[in-house]
Amino acid sequence: MAEAETDARRLATEARDRVRFEEEVLGLADQVYRVARRLVPSREEAEDLVQETYARAFRSWRSYTPGTNLRAWLMRILTNLNIDRGRREQRSPVMQPMEEGDYFLYNRLEESSGPDDEERIVERLSQDSIVDALSNVPHDFRDVIVLVDIGDFSYQEAAQILDVPIGTVMSRLHRGRRILKGQLAEAAVGEES
Amino acid sequence: MTQFDPICEKCEELIQPYLDRELSETERVEAEGHLAGCGYCNTRYRFEVSLRRYVRQACCSEEMSPELKARLASLRTPLA
Numbered sequence: 001m002a003e004a005e006t007d008a009r010r011l012a013t014e015a016r017d018r019v020r021f022e023e024e025v026l027g028l029a030d031q032v033y034r035v036a037r038r039l040v041p042s043r044e045e046a047e048d049l050v051q052e053t054y055a056r057a058f059r060s061w062r063s064y065t066p067g068t069n070l071r072a073w074l075m076r077i078l079t080n081l082n083i084d085r086g087r088r089e090q091r092s093p094v095m096q097p098m099e100e101g102d103y104f105l106y107n108r109l110e111e112s113s114g115p116d117d118e119e120r121i122v123e124r125l126s127q128d129s130i131v132d133a134l135s136n137v138p139h140d141f142r143d144v145i146v147l148v149d150i151g152d153f154s155y156q157e158a159a160q161i162l163d164v165p166i167g168t169v170m171s172r173l174h175r176g177r178r179i180l181k182g183q184l185a186e187a188a189v190g191e192e193s
Numbered sequence: 194m195t196q197f198d199p200i201c202e203k204c205e206e207l208i209q210p211y212l213d214r215e216l217s218e219t220e221r222v223e224a225e226g227h228l229a230g231c232g233y234c235n236t237r238y239r240f241e242v243s244l245r246r247y248v249r250q251a252c253c254s255e256e257m258s259p260e261l262k263a264r265l266a267s268l269r270t271p272l273a
Protein backbone atom coordinates (compact mmCIF):
# COMPACT_ATOMS: atom_id res chain seq x y z
CA MET A 1 0.00 0.00 0.00
CA ALA A 2 2.75 2.40 1.05
CA GLU A 3 4.69 1.33 -2.01
CA ALA A 4 1.78 2.02 -4.32
CA GLU A 5 1.44 5.46 -2.79
CA THR A 6 5.13 6.19 -3.32
CA ASP A 7 4.84 5.10 -6.92
CA ALA A 8 1.81 7.28 -7.48
CA ARG A 9 3.62 10.24 -5.98
CA ARG A 10 6.67 9.61 -8.09
CA LEU A 11 4.57 9.45 -11.24
CA ALA A 12 2.74 12.62 -10.32
CA THR A 13 6.04 14.45 -9.74
CA GLU A 14 7.40 13.20 -13.01
CA ALA A 15 4.30 14.28 -14.90
CA ARG A 16 4.54 17.73 -13.32
CA ASP A 17 8.24 18.08 -14.19
CA ARG A 18 7.54 17.00 -17.70
CA VAL A 19 4.74 19.50 -18.21
CA ARG A 20 6.97 22.25 -16.87
CA PHE A 21 9.81 21.18 -19.14
CA GLU A 22 7.56 21.12 -22.20
CA GLU A 23 6.17 24.54 -21.43
CA GLU A 24 9.63 26.03 -21.02
CA VAL A 25 10.81 24.46 -24.25
CA LEU A 26 7.78 25.75 -26.15
CA GLY A 27 8.41 29.20 -24.73
CA LEU A 28 11.76 29.24 -26.53
CA ALA A 29 10.30 28.35 -29.92
CA ASP A 30 10.60 31.83 -31.46
CA GLN A 31 14.26 32.06 -30.55
CA VAL A 32 14.95 28.55 -31.81
CA TYR A 33 13.22 29.30 -35.08
CA ARG A 34 15.20 32.50 -35.65
CA VAL A 35 18.47 30.61 -35.35
CA ALA A 36 17.24 27.67 -37.45
CA ARG A 37 16.06 29.99 -40.18
CA ARG A 38 19.60 31.33 -40.69
CA LEU A 39 21.27 27.94 -40.53
CA VAL A 40 19.37 26.50 -43.47
CA PRO A 41 18.49 28.04 -46.83
CA SER A 42 14.69 27.95 -46.84
CA ARG A 43 11.72 28.53 -44.58
CA GLU A 44 10.49 24.97 -45.20
CA GLU A 45 13.77 23.44 -44.11
CA ALA A 46 13.88 25.65 -41.05
CA GLU A 47 10.38 24.53 -40.10
CA ASP A 48 11.29 20.85 -40.55
CA LEU A 49 14.43 21.30 -38.52
CA VAL A 50 12.62 23.01 -35.66
CA GLN A 51 9.91 20.38 -35.67
CA GLU A 52 12.43 17.54 -35.52
CA THR A 53 14.29 19.34 -32.78
CA TYR A 54 11.14 19.61 -30.71
CA ALA A 55 10.14 16.00 -31.33
CA ARG A 56 13.56 14.87 -30.12
CA ALA A 57 13.61 17.28 -27.19
CA PHE A 58 10.24 16.04 -25.94
CA ARG A 59 11.34 12.42 -26.34
CA SER A 60 14.62 12.85 -24.54
CA TRP A 61 13.50 15.26 -21.86
CA ARG A 62 15.01 13.08 -19.14
CA SER A 63 18.49 13.77 -20.42
CA TYR A 64 18.06 17.47 -19.64
CA THR A 65 19.38 18.42 -16.19
CA PRO A 66 16.99 20.95 -14.60
CA GLY A 67 18.67 24.23 -13.78
CA THR A 68 21.16 24.01 -16.66
CA ASN A 69 20.98 26.06 -19.84
CA LEU A 70 17.86 24.84 -21.62
CA ARG A 71 18.31 27.11 -24.63
CA ALA A 72 21.81 25.76 -25.24
CA TRP A 73 20.58 22.19 -24.71
CA LEU A 74 17.90 22.68 -27.37
CA MET A 75 20.29 24.37 -29.74
CA ARG A 76 22.69 21.50 -29.44
CA ILE A 77 19.96 19.10 -30.55
CA LEU A 78 19.17 21.41 -33.44
CA THR A 79 22.74 21.83 -34.67
CA ASN A 80 23.40 18.08 -34.35
CA LEU A 81 20.29 17.27 -36.36
CA ASN A 82 21.32 19.80 -38.94
CA ILE A 83 24.75 18.22 -39.31
CA ASP A 84 23.46 14.61 -39.17
CA ARG A 85 21.03 15.10 -41.96
CA GLY A 86 23.67 16.65 -44.15
CA ARG A 87 20.96 19.06 -45.08
CA ARG A 88 23.15 22.10 -45.02
CA GLU A 89 24.21 23.15 -48.44
CA GLN A 90 27.94 23.06 -49.08
CA ARG A 91 29.21 26.13 -50.76
CA SER A 92 32.64 26.65 -52.16
CA PRO A 93 34.88 28.60 -49.81
CA VAL A 94 34.59 32.30 -50.37
CA MET A 95 37.84 33.99 -51.14
CA GLN A 96 38.07 37.45 -49.73
CA PRO A 97 40.77 40.06 -49.81
CA MET A 98 41.65 39.26 -46.22
CA GLU A 99 44.43 41.80 -45.91
CA GLU A 100 41.84 44.52 -46.15
CA GLY A 101 39.86 42.53 -43.66
CA ASP A 102 37.71 44.29 -41.22
CA TYR A 103 38.22 47.74 -42.66
CA PHE A 104 37.02 46.84 -46.07
CA LEU A 105 33.28 47.26 -45.66
CA TYR A 106 33.41 50.49 -43.75
CA ASN A 107 35.88 52.04 -46.16
CA ARG A 108 33.95 50.84 -49.16
CA LEU A 109 30.71 52.28 -47.84
CA GLU A 110 32.31 55.49 -46.76
CA GLU A 111 34.14 55.82 -50.05
CA SER A 112 30.93 55.61 -52.01
CA SER A 113 29.16 58.15 -49.89
CA GLY A 114 31.72 60.41 -48.36
CA PRO A 115 32.05 60.80 -44.62
CA ASP A 116 28.71 60.05 -43.11
CA ASP A 117 27.10 59.43 -39.82
CA GLU A 118 28.19 55.88 -38.84
CA GLU A 119 24.64 54.93 -38.04
CA ARG A 120 23.45 55.88 -41.50
CA ILE A 121 26.15 54.24 -43.58
CA VAL A 122 24.85 50.71 -43.04
CA GLU A 123 21.41 51.70 -44.19
CA ARG A 124 22.78 51.78 -47.71
CA LEU A 125 22.55 48.01 -47.64
CA SER A 126 19.19 46.43 -48.33
CA GLN A 127 17.85 43.86 -45.88
CA ASP A 128 17.77 41.23 -48.63
CA SER A 129 21.41 41.78 -49.41
CA ILE A 130 22.29 41.23 -45.76
CA VAL A 131 20.36 37.95 -45.61
CA ASP A 132 22.02 36.82 -48.86
CA ALA A 133 25.45 37.82 -47.63
CA LEU A 134 25.03 35.78 -44.45
CA SER A 135 23.81 32.75 -46.38
CA ASN A 136 26.95 32.97 -48.53
CA VAL A 137 29.25 32.61 -45.55
CA PRO A 138 30.55 28.98 -45.42
CA HIS A 139 28.59 27.03 -42.81
CA ASP A 140 31.33 26.49 -40.22
CA PHE A 141 31.70 30.24 -39.90
CA ARG A 142 28.04 30.99 -40.34
CA ASP A 143 26.98 28.63 -37.54
CA VAL A 144 29.09 30.58 -35.07
CA ILE A 145 27.89 33.98 -36.28
CA VAL A 146 24.27 32.86 -36.10
CA LEU A 147 24.65 31.45 -32.58
CA VAL A 148 26.48 34.48 -31.20
CA ASP A 149 24.93 37.37 -33.13
CA ILE A 150 21.39 36.12 -33.63
CA GLY A 151 21.03 33.53 -30.86
CA ASP A 152 22.84 35.68 -28.28
CA PHE A 153 24.92 32.77 -27.06
CA SER A 154 28.24 33.40 -25.34
CA TYR A 155 31.49 32.05 -26.83
CA GLN A 156 31.44 29.33 -24.19
CA GLU A 157 27.87 28.31 -24.96
CA ALA A 158 28.55 28.28 -28.69
CA ALA A 159 31.59 26.07 -28.04
CA GLN A 160 29.43 23.59 -26.09
CA ILE A 161 26.64 23.62 -28.65
CA LEU A 162 29.00 22.95 -31.55
CA ASP A 163 31.31 20.74 -29.50
CA VAL A 164 34.46 22.64 -30.46
CA PRO A 165 37.05 24.45 -28.29
CA ILE A 166 36.30 28.05 -27.38
CA GLY A 167 39.38 29.18 -29.32
CA THR A 168 37.80 27.69 -32.45
CA VAL A 169 34.62 29.65 -31.81
CA MET A 170 36.64 32.85 -31.51
CA SER A 171 38.68 32.29 -34.63
CA ARG A 172 35.66 31.22 -36.69
CA LEU A 173 33.73 34.23 -35.48
CA HIS A 174 36.58 36.55 -36.37
CA ARG A 175 37.06 35.04 -39.80
CA GLY A 176 33.33 34.67 -40.40
CA ARG A 177 32.59 38.30 -39.64
CA ARG A 178 35.32 39.31 -42.05
CA ILE A 179 33.86 37.14 -44.77
CA LEU A 180 30.40 38.54 -44.04
CA LYS A 181 31.68 42.08 -44.32
CA GLY A 182 33.45 41.21 -47.55
CA GLN A 183 30.15 39.89 -48.91
CA LEU A 184 28.34 43.01 -47.75
CA ALA A 185 30.93 45.23 -49.38
CA GLU A 186 30.39 43.39 -52.67
CA ALA A 187 26.65 43.82 -52.26
CA ALA A 188 27.06 47.52 -51.51
CA VAL A 189 28.98 48.01 -54.73
CA GLY A 190 26.41 45.98 -56.63
CA GLU A 191 23.57 48.07 -55.33
CA GLU A 192 25.21 51.28 -56.42
CA SER A 193 25.50 50.32 -60.03
CA MET B 194 43.62 53.00 -50.96
CA THR B 195 45.88 53.67 -48.03
CA GLN B 196 42.81 54.03 -45.88
CA PHE B 197 42.55 50.21 -45.78
CA ASP B 198 45.54 50.17 -43.47
CA PRO B 199 44.37 49.79 -39.94
CA ILE B 200 44.99 53.16 -38.38
CA CYS B 201 44.87 51.68 -34.93
CA GLU B 202 46.25 48.18 -34.38
CA LYS B 203 44.19 47.68 -31.25
CA CYS B 204 40.92 48.31 -32.96
CA GLU B 205 39.65 44.89 -34.05
CA GLU B 206 41.02 42.86 -31.19
CA LEU B 207 39.23 45.18 -28.78
CA ILE B 208 35.99 46.02 -30.47
CA GLN B 209 34.67 42.56 -31.34
CA PRO B 210 35.05 40.88 -27.93
CA TYR B 211 33.99 44.13 -26.27
CA LEU B 212 30.75 44.13 -28.25
CA ASP B 213 30.32 40.43 -27.50
CA ARG B 214 30.74 41.19 -23.79
CA GLU B 215 33.51 38.65 -23.59
CA LEU B 216 36.26 40.79 -22.05
CA SER B 217 37.32 40.43 -18.44
CA GLU B 218 36.64 43.36 -16.14
CA THR B 219 40.22 44.64 -16.51
CA GLU B 220 40.12 44.30 -20.29
CA ARG B 221 36.76 46.02 -20.43
CA VAL B 222 38.03 49.03 -18.52
CA GLU B 223 41.07 49.12 -20.77
CA ALA B 224 38.88 48.91 -23.88
CA GLU B 225 36.59 51.69 -22.70
CA GLY B 226 39.55 53.88 -21.87
CA HIS B 227 40.95 53.27 -25.32
CA LEU B 228 37.63 53.90 -27.07
CA ALA B 229 37.22 57.17 -25.23
CA GLY B 230 40.62 58.41 -26.35
CA CYS B 231 40.92 57.03 -29.89
CA GLY B 232 38.79 58.77 -32.48
CA TYR B 233 39.43 56.14 -35.10
CA CYS B 234 38.36 53.26 -32.88
CA ASN B 235 35.38 55.24 -31.70
CA THR B 236 34.12 55.78 -35.23
CA ARG B 237 34.69 52.12 -36.07
CA TYR B 238 32.97 51.10 -32.87
CA ARG B 239 29.83 53.06 -33.68
CA PHE B 240 29.85 51.60 -37.15
CA GLU B 241 30.09 48.07 -35.75
CA VAL B 242 27.25 48.67 -33.33
CA SER B 243 24.94 49.89 -36.05
CA LEU B 244 26.05 47.17 -38.47
CA ARG B 245 25.31 44.43 -35.96
CA ARG B 246 21.95 45.93 -35.13
CA TYR B 247 21.12 46.18 -38.79
CA VAL B 248 22.22 42.61 -39.59
CA ARG B 249 20.21 41.33 -36.69
CA GLN B 250 17.14 43.24 -37.78
CA ALA B 251 17.43 41.92 -41.33
CA CYS B 252 18.00 38.34 -40.21
CA CYS B 253 15.27 38.19 -37.58
CA SER B 254 12.50 39.82 -39.55
CA GLU B 255 10.83 36.55 -40.45
CA GLU B 256 8.62 35.27 -37.66
CA MET B 257 7.70 31.68 -37.05
CA SER B 258 4.34 30.74 -38.58
CA PRO B 259 1.39 30.09 -36.25
CA GLU B 260 0.98 26.71 -37.97
CA LEU B 261 4.44 25.62 -36.90
CA LYS B 262 3.81 26.84 -33.39
CA ALA B 263 0.65 24.72 -33.28
CA ARG B 264 2.51 21.70 -34.67
CA LEU B 265 5.17 22.02 -31.98
CA ALA B 266 2.54 22.20 -29.26
CA SER B 267 0.89 19.08 -30.68
CA LEU B 268 4.13 17.15 -30.21
CA ARG B 269 3.73 17.41 -26.45
CA THR B 270 3.10 14.30 -24.44
CA PRO B 271 -0.65 13.86 -23.97
CA LEU B 272 -1.69 14.17 -20.34
CA ALA B 273 -2.70 10.82 -18.95
